[in-house]
Amino acid sequence: MSEPLIEVKDLKVQFNVRDGIIHAVDGATFTINRGQTLGIIGESGCGKSVTAKAILRMVPRPGKVTGGEILYHRRIKSNGSEITDIVNITELDPDGEEIRKIRGGEIGMIFQEPMSSLTPVYTAGSHIGEAVGLHRLVPIRKVGAQMVETIQAHRRISKQEAREIAIDMLRRVGIPKPEQRVDAYPHQLSGGQRQRVMIAIALSCEPKMLIADEPTTALDVSIEAQILDIMRELQETVDMAIMFITHNLGVVAEMAEEICVMYMGKIVERASAVEIFYEPQHPYTRALLKSIPHVGKKSRERLASIKGMVPDPFNLPSGCVFHPRCPEYMPGKCDRIVPSWTQVGENHWARCLLYEGV
């Protein structure tokens, strides 16, 4: 039963800057199913964060979504049965009520920079309280209310309740002495603790999906393992999808069931995590995998890194954008023809001319 939660279809995001246009996301297509973890990997600057922000309708200026759509399948209860309502996020007003209900309430996000993602003048507890106050409602029980009444009255959460939720969330993300830490200011917390607080904020509203944008890149390895454990544990208890963005292949192997590989704003390969690691099809994916150091493989040679440089975003190569760096470059083809999305196995797709028989 893989029911889609977010469908991104041919998403295009451009930044119109002084030197020209940056195609930060250039036709990305993928689906995230309910309860599933999708990994997005790719080198720095390939458009991972911009894709994530587009899902929350938060692309920073001067960026603009110039094409495609993002469909959010929202489940609503109606007359006792569940129906699915489809919201096209790209068409929402970026400061409208609809998207603000989704942000934080239905899709939570944690960011790359735990050190500065909390407002320095507010406590950990007030951050959580703010989110909970916006999105969590408590049903009001009316004496003698009819059982058939379908629309239930709700009220906002009280200060005291918000504090209790905050303490409980901090405990769940493994912050010691949460009754005291709830009143701590960000500068009194370590980087790892701050990221835990960010996770607590994001999960306090019980979202249907969590976007984790390189949540552990800025942290050291032992803290990274703890944070990943916490995310996995919490995911099991709340049935939440995760879009896990990273450039660390080791981390994504641990977290994701399915993986999208991005290069220069395009998804170049998509398959289950196992297939990506054992049967990578796109030359870029293979090159990425070769760049992971292996324990025991004692070689004196330098880590295999991908040859060449990331191309100039204002001056993209013709044909397949990876061709100047590709070990399997086919002259006359790869520099002329733009590869299309091709099925290369069961549930395994790639964007490469090797599989197009041209």
Added chain:
Amino acid sequence: MLAYIARRLGYILIMLVLVSFVSFLIIELPPGDYLTQKLQELQARGDRSAEMRIAEYRARYGLDKPLLERYWIWSTHFIKGDFGDSFEFERPVTEIIGQRAGMSAILAISTITLTWLLAIPIGVYSATHQYSIGDQITTIVTFIGLGMPGFLLALIVLFFAMTVLGQEVGGLFSREFQDAPWSFAKVVDLLKHLWIPAFIGAVTGTASLIRIMRGNLLDTLGQPFVEAARARGLKERTVIWKHAVRVAINPLIVILGSEALPQIIAGNALVATVLNLPTLGPVYVRALQVQDMYLAGTVLVFIVGMTMIGNLLADLTLAALDPRIRLE
């Protein structure tokens, strides 16, 4: 906390002693003193008894004593609240300051209020609408405001008020209210006059404050916590005011503290002179020119004292507003 405040007050006291002594020296530096000038003036008028009268003054004000002794007498009296006499007004300094301090304070407070009420919203607008038409206009206007000397602006506004509004300008009251007791009509009359100096004072202050607010807020808006707040589902207005502005405004508190309090004593003397305002500024400038020692020295000590108390208040406020700052 209390120990910190006590220590700061101690420093302020030491500074005041030093400043008062140095200023005493500096005011004394030009050749001659108030009475040498006065003597020349009287002799020029052909006053025969000039020499005698001046000698009498000299004895009365103790000007024949050496500098150190005079400083000692003045400063010991100062502590008791007796600031000495003004030569020019021939009245106690306390009286002159008492008469004018109220008006100075009213003017300074209205100027500061106007400045902040204008600068903060405009600065926030300018930063949140970076490079929009509104922002560009603001930028141009603030640069003009920064470059325009206050006294020139005062003259322009005077001219405008007289010719276009047909208003009697200069001073803070119309003639009929000058010595009248306080009444509702007198307050209205004061407001009618007050807007001119308050506006002029606010222009330069507002311009620089807008620039600072805009710059700080632009920096803050680029911080990840602003994006994180937005991702929590807050309204854009809440994101801006509760998170970004709340953090970006802290450095401005220091400006408020260190500039506002001294301004109450002798702010904008040049503009006040052009507009003929009954405030302390013009009196202070005049006292410096004619070496009216005790008047000038007293005002200076107050300016320095207010500056330092303002800084202390700013630090305390900042510590209360920003949990990262600890008073050591």
